[in-house]
Amino acid sequence: MTVPEILFHDVSKFYGEVLGVNKVELRILPGITSLVGPNGSGKTTLMNLLTGLIHPDRGTIMVRGLSPRDPERLMRITGYATQYDTAPRGTTGFDFVSTGLIVAGNTKKQAADLAWKALEHIGMTEAAHRKVASYSKGMRQRVRLAQAIAGDPDVLVLDEPLNGLDPLIRAETVALFQDFAAQGRHVILSSHVLQEVDIISDRVIFISNGMIVAEGEIRGVREEIHEHPSQYMIRCRDASRVASLLFGQDHITEVKLHDDRLGLLVMTRDRVAFSRALTGIALDGHTIESVMAVDANVDALYKYLIGGSE
Amino acid sequence: MNAVFRIRQTWIIARLLLRRVFLFRRSSWVYLLAMFPAVVFLAHGIQMKIQNQWTPSRVTPSALLESIREGAREDEVIEKAGIPIKDRSFQSKQKKQLRNMEYFDGERWWFLSFRDGILQYKHNQKLVDFTKDRLAFAGMFQFYYLRLAIFFGCLGIFANLFRGEMLDKTLHFWFLAPARREVLLAGKYLASVIAALLVFTVGAVLGFAMMLWPHHAAQVTAYWQDQGLSHLFSYISAAALGCMGYGSIFLAFGLLFRNPIFPSIVILFWENINGVLPTWLQKLSVLHYAQSLCPVPVPTNDSMPVLIRLLISPADPPSTFTAIFGFIILTALVLWVTSRIVRRLEINYNTE
Ligand SMILES: Nc1ncnc2c1ncn2[C@@H]1O[C@H](COP(=O)(O)OP(=O)(O)O)[C@@H](O)[C@H]1O
Numbered sequence: 001m002t003v004p005e006i007l008f009h010d011v012s013k014f015y016g017e018v019l020g021v022n023k024v025e026l027r028i029l030p031g032i033t034s035l036v037g038p039n040g041s042g043k044t045t046l047m048n049l050l051t052g053l054i055h056p057d058r059g060t061i062m063v064r065g066l067s068p069r070d071p072e073r074l075m076r077i078t079g080y081a082t083q084y085d086t087a088p089r090g091t092t093g094f095d096f097v098s099t100g101l102i103v104a105g106n107t108k109k110q111a112a113d114l115a116w117k118a119l120e121h122i123g124m125t126e127a128a129h130r131k132v133a134s135y136s137k138g139m140r141q142r143v144r145l146a147q148a149i150a151g152d153p154d155v156l157v158l159d160e161p162l163n164g165l166d167p168l169i170r171a172e173t174v175a176l177f178q179d180f181a182a183q184g185r186h187v188i189l190s191s192h193v194l195q196e197v198d199i200i201s202d203r204v205i206f207i208s209n210g211m212i213v214a215e216g217e218i219r220g221v222r223e224e225i226h227e228h229p230s231q232y233m234i235r236c237r238d239a240s241r242v243a244s245l246l247f248g249q250d251h252i253t254e255v256k257l258h259d260d261r262l263g264l265l266v267m268t269r270d271r272v273a274f275s276r277a278l279t280g281i282a283l284d285g286h287t288i289e290s291v292m293a294v295d296a297n298v299d300a301l302y303k304y305l306i307g308g309s310e
Numbered sequence: 311m312n313a314v315f316r317i318r319q320t321w322i323i324a325r326l327l328l329r330r331v332f333l334f335r336r337s338s339w340v341y342l343l344a345m346f347p348a349v350v351f352l353a354h355g356i357q358m359k360i361q362n363q364w365t366p367s368r369v370t371p372s373a374l375l376e377s378i379r380e381g382a383r384e385d386e387v388i389e390k391a392g393i394p395i396k397d398r399s400f401q402s403k404q405k406k407q408l409r410n411m412e413y414f415d416g417e418r419w420w421f422l423s424f425r426d427g428i429l430q431y432k433h434n435q436k437l438v439d440f441t442k443d444r445l446a447f448a449g450m451f452q453f454y455y456l457r458l459a460i461f462f463g464c465l466g467i468f469a470n471l472f473r474g475e476m477l478d479k480t481l482h483f484w485f486l487a488p489a490r491r492e493v494l495l496a497g498k499y500l501a502s503v504i505a506a507l508l509v510f511t512v513g514a515v516l517g518f519a520m521m522l523w524p525h526h527a528a529q530v531t532a533y534w535q536d537q538g539l540s541h542l543f544s545y546i547s548a549a550a551l552g553c554m555g556y557g558s559i560f561l562a563f564g565l566l567f568r569n570p571i572f573p574s575i576v577i578l579f580w581e582n583i584n585g586v587l588p589t590w591l592q593k594l595s596v597l598h599y600a601q602s603l604c605p606v607p608v609p610t611n612d613s614m615p616v617l618i619r620l621l622i623s624p625a626d627p628p629s630t631f632t633a634i635f636g637f638i639i640l641t642a643l644v645l646w647v648t649s650r651i652v653r654r655l656e657i658n659y660n661t662e
């Protein structure tokens with residue numbers, strides 16, 4: 001049996017005059033694949049093309065043998081957590097997850113069980129019967145993730161799924177992706193910061209201005225990127241305490257406290273050690289609202305990588 | 311994945327949406343449009359009930375009032391019919407002496423107007439006039455309900471089926487469900503038709519009930535056993551056809567035009583001048599069919615302008631069968647055209 005794959009052949013998409021993506025040629029095998037590129041580079045466009053929310057002006061797309069123009073069959077094997085964080089008026093988190101399952105033909109009972117399982121997996125059971133409109137940004141992100149995994153899809157597409165998640169939930173989410181990938185499924189995620197996804201990805205696709213600029217196994221270049229110090233922005237309540245805890249670690253080169261004392265900027269030489277340290281701090285009971293990787297010079301890194309792959 | 315499954319899926323989607331349609335606070339104005347006739351006839355009924363309680367005990371025989379002729383003098387009238395129940399005198403701008411008298415004959419009020427002591431004008435009005443109220447309902451139904459309430463109600467409900475969700479940025483939610491776009495369209499259309507039908511048939515039934523309510527039970531029962539039930543049924547059918555016809559048109563407009571308001575105004579104009587168009591053009595209108603089901607013709611009399619008379623009495627009313635068949639064809643055609651558009655529809659939130 002052949003390996004199931006996702007194929008983009010000569011795919012171009014224009015929004016009127018604006019280029020979405022241009023002449024994309026991709027063959028994606030099961031496993032975790034990350035689309036990495038700055039804002040506006042075409043990541044969402046690629047994901048929308050893959051799931052049939054938009055249609056290409058040129059070229060063809062096949063997802064495990066199915067066309068995105070056939071949502072009836074494609075969406076049975078595909079879950080997509082979009083970047084759009086709106087839900088139909090009045091929908092609760094539970095409705096949001098279960099509706100697609102009911103439409104797929106499950107009975108109410110089956111759909112409820114599956115939805116509940118997904119919500120449990122994501123840790124969203126408490127807020128499940130509240131309206132999505134009342135959720136925080138992070139909760140909306142998680143409920144979208146729950147909806148995407150609820151149908152037990154073979155293809156999981158996630159647009160910026162780690163953006164703004166706190167470290168504990170981030171670790172759980174990553175574990176979930178790895179679990180999916182280990183079962184021979186496709187997990188496709190996007191990010192505008194490489195450091196957020198490179199460690200967990202089997203493959204990284206770099207996209208810039210609507211074009212695929214580099215593609216391949218990330219392991220080869222990982223060690224080299226490692227030496228680039230990376231910056232993180234942390235939002236938390238007792239920022240000065242967290243700052244002093246972090247400063248004791250030898251991989252940390254710099255810590256800057258924000259003026260409002262609710263955030264800090266950290267520079268580290270070792271991202272794995274950093275995320276381990278942060279998880280420890282969070283487990284000690286310090287509330288950490290969000291962690292965001294900020295690379296002062298993403299472009300430089302791109303040039304470096306693109307140069308390295310040629 | 312067969313036809314049976316898709317029909318079931320259509321129904322599932324319609325049911326999921328229906329729960330939401332009724333919760334829409336945004337569409338509360340549709341309820342107001344639909345309930346307006348009921349409110350008006352309720353107010354009219356209450357007014358009549360109050361008037362009935364206040365009927366004067368002094369009754370003048372109707373034969374006597376009948377015999378008074380225009381041109382009679384004030385003192386002659388008072389001598390014949392006695393002191394009036396109400397009596398008002400005043401002066402006109404031209405220094406004419408005016409006087410109005412009112413008598414009651416047990417069933418009707420008689421109004422007598424004098425100028426310079428001479429009876430100019432005499433007319434009477436029944437306290438409770440069943441025939442008149444039924445005609446008033448017929449007029450309300452044709453002029454207000456079919457032409458305005460259902461028209462704008464359906465415009466609000468159907469033109470926004472996809473546009474509203476595009477603006478709310480929630481359409482992707484439905485596009486990501488494992489259903490054909492045609493099934494999604496059919497489900498949405500079905501939900502909206504059911505919602506519009508419920509609101510506007512309930513509105514028509516309530517209005518009808520409020521129209522009947524103040525009248526004598528015996529009169530109402532007689533009417534009900536004679537034509538009443540079939541009239542009510544015809545009103546319901548006309549409202550239903552109106553909802554389906556306008557619903558289909560506005561569904562298509564919502565998908566075809568960036569701003570469906572302007573084409574809708576054209577349609578409003580077209581529908582309302584329809585009666586004066588050549589017969590074959592008349593057939594291309596929702597009102598033409600819906601109106602043909604209205605059971606009570608609105609009375610036309612010669613004092614009405616010719617145009618108005620033409621508008622409300624179509625030259626060549628279609629049979630009920632043609633009307634219903636026409637609507638089915640229209641709906642099928644619209645669903646076919648719109649399903650092609652919906653298949654190509656893209657999530658395009660950035661530009662809106
Ligand atoms: N609906 C749209 N209309 C017009 N331009 C769009 C639309 N969606 C995206 N674009 C443009 O296409 C390019 C790629 O956008 P997108 O795929 O959203 O990038 P990313 O997800 O990587 O931030 C950008 O230049 C963006 O402005």
Ligand SMILES: [Mg+2]
Binds near residue numbers: 159
């Ligand atoms: Mg994006």
